[in-house]
Amino acid sequence: MNMLRLKNIHKRFNHLEVLKGISLEVAQGEVVAIIGPSGSGKSTLLRCLNRLEIIDQGTIEIEGEILATEDTEGKCQYVSEQKAREICFKMGMVFQQFNLFPHMTVIDNIIEAPMLVKGIKKELIIPEAEELLKKVGLFEKKNSYPSRLSGGQKQRVAIARALAMKPDIMLFDEPTSALDPELTGEVLKAMRQLALEHMTMIVVTHEMAFAREVAQRVIFMDNGDIVEEGTPEQIFNSPEQPRTQAFLKSML
Amino acid sequence: MEKIITMMGPMLDGVNVTLQMFFITLVLSLPLGLLLSLARISKYKPISLLVETYIWLMRGTPLMLQLLFVYYALPLVPYIGIKLPDFSAAILAFVLNYAAYFAEIFRGGIQSIERGQYEASKVLGMTYVQTMRRIILPQVLKRVVPPISNETITLVKDTSLIYVLAMNDLLRTARTIVQREFDMTPFVIAAVFYLAMTLVLTWIFNKLEERYAAYDE
Numbered sequence: 217m218n219m220l221r222l223k224n225i226h227k228r229f230n231h232l233e234v235l236k237g238i239s240l241e242v243a244q245g246e247v248v249a250i251i252g253p254s255g256s257g258k259s260t261l262l263r264c265l266n267r268l269e270i271i272d273q274g275t276i277e278i279e280g281e282i283l284a285t286e287d288t289e290g291k292c293q294y295v296s297e298q299k300a301r302e303i304c305f306k307m308g309m310v311f312q313q314f315n316l317f318p319h320m321t322v323i324d325n326i327i328e329a330p331m332l333v334k335g336i337k338k339e340l341i342i343p344e345a346e347e348l349l350k351k352v353g354l355f356e357k358k359n360s361y362p363s364r365l366s367g368g369q370k371q372r373v374a375i376a377r378a379l380a381m382k383p384d385i386m387l388f389d390e391p392t393s394a395l396d397p398e399l400t401g402e403v404l405k406a407m408r409q410l411a412l413e414h415m416t417m418i419v420v421t422h423e424m425a426f427a428r429e430v431a432q433r434v435i436f437m438d439n440g441d442i443v444e445e446g447t448p449e450q451i452f453n454s455p456e457q458p459r460t461q462a463f464l465k466s467m468l
Numbered sequence: 469m470e471k472i473i474t475m476m477g478p479m480l481d482g483v484n485v486t487l488q489m490f491f492i493t494l495v496l497s498l499p500l501g502l503l504l505s506l507a508r509i510s511k512y513k514p515i516s517l518l519v520e521t522y523i524w525l526m527r528g529t530p531l532m533l534q535l536l537f538v539y540y541a542l543p544l545v546p547y548i549g550i551k552l553p554d555f556s557a558a559i560l561a562f563v564l565n566y567a568a569y570f571a572e573i574f575r576g577g578i579q580s581i582e583r584g585q586y587e588a589s590k591v592l593g594m595t596y597v598q599t600m601r602r603i604i605l606p607q608v609l610k611r612v613v614p615p616i617s618n619e620t621i622t623l624v625k626d627t628s629l630i631y632v633l634a635m636n637d638l639l640r641t642a643r644t645i646v647q648r649e650f651d652m653t654p655f656v657i658a659a660v661f662y663l664a665m666t667l668v669l670t671w672i673f674n675k676l677e678e679r680y681a682a683y684d685e
Contacts, residue, residue, distance in 0.1 A: 315584035317588070332594060
């Protein structure tokens with residue numbers, strides 16, 4: 217089953233076209249890594265999936281439900297705000313800058329959205345949240361404020377916070393780029409764990425080793441287009457496109 | 469000493485008027501200021517423009533002029549003209565004026581919150597109202613405590629402007645006694661009262677800042 221279908225996505229910032237007709241399908245349980253130079257549009261693509269960016273043209277379908285599509289005149293139409301919100305919170309997102317809520321403790325960060333958005337009772341969500349914290353190895357930090365955590369710990373809380381909404385798809389927007397090198401390992405480990413549990417994941421990343429090891433499919437983007445996609449072996453061992461070859465060479 | 473005690477009666481009445489002006493203005497202008505700040509950052513241009521104009525008017529003219537206008541000129545305005553008693557007129561002018569200043573403080577606070585906080589809230593499925601109430605405004609409150617504290621202390625002293633409506637607040641009472649008895653003591657007493665009030669406020673705001681210091685950013 218397709219978790220996600222994109223057809224001919226175009227996105228412009230003023231006159232700059234950052235996505236030039238992207239089409240992509242992601243199957244349930246698939247882990248897709250999107251790599252490419254900065255400014256290639258890979259983060260923008262990810263942000264279009266959950267309305268952090270509004271597309272100018274194209275169709276977005278999440279788990280068979282249409283989020284945005286073109287009307288008969290070719291203009292892009294989104295479904296109602298209410299409907300769009302319901303579709304989008306099936307996707308969890310982890311940001312480069314963590315974006316934890318600084319005025320809430322770790323546990324409150326995790327339970328806030330399930331209580332507020334889904335109306336789940338506090339006593340029901342607390343055990344789940346504690347389970348998630350154990351899973352990312354931060355149970356003992358549950359009453360700390362985010363400012364007391366390291367970057368790696370913050371990002372693991374952010375992952376737990378996204379998982380608390382029980383998403384079907386997880387989006388990662390350069391989750392380790394803001395971390396000191398020695399802290400990326402613990403975050404990647406949590407993500408690897410998720411992949412083993414067959415979470416559908418789309419990961420925009422500069423971590424080539426992670427993409428090679430965990431992803432089932434690697435997409436190379438450049439200049440608003442998908443240049444090449446394939447299995448990690450294909451992309452990393454025998455890339456066909458010169459741009460892919462040049463990029464991978466520069467990453468070494 | 470005996471003289472001071474006889475002065476204290478009317479002076480305390482003055483303190484009472486000053487405190488009433490202060491509290492009622494504060495309690496009404498803070499929420500109004502918050503509402504105005506939200507309207508000011510509204511996506512709907514006519515609303516934000518209207519509030520911007522309002523703030524410009526309120527900050528661009530002296531509070532004393534606004535006081536005189538509400539009391540003397542408002543009754544003469546066709547259709548909406550109402551004659552307010554002096555206390556109500558003073559409260560109206562103060563609330564309208566202070567709400568404008570508070571609105572700008574809240575706006576600054578709201579706009580200082582990183583975009584990532586809105587984005588995280590949005591992808592977790594929160595509505596705009598939920599995001600503002602649970603995520604943005606609690607953080608704004610922490611950031612605006614120092615400037616709000618500043619305005620509040622200014623308000624204590626600004627209440628003395630109501631003497632132009634012949635209302636017997638602390639300062640006007642002091643001046644009346646000074647002029648009657650050729651004794652400067654009431655001025656000193658008034659100063660002590662103002663200092664005591666601002667001392668209490670400073671203490672309260674320090675406590676608030678301490679409470680918010682529980683989390684850093």
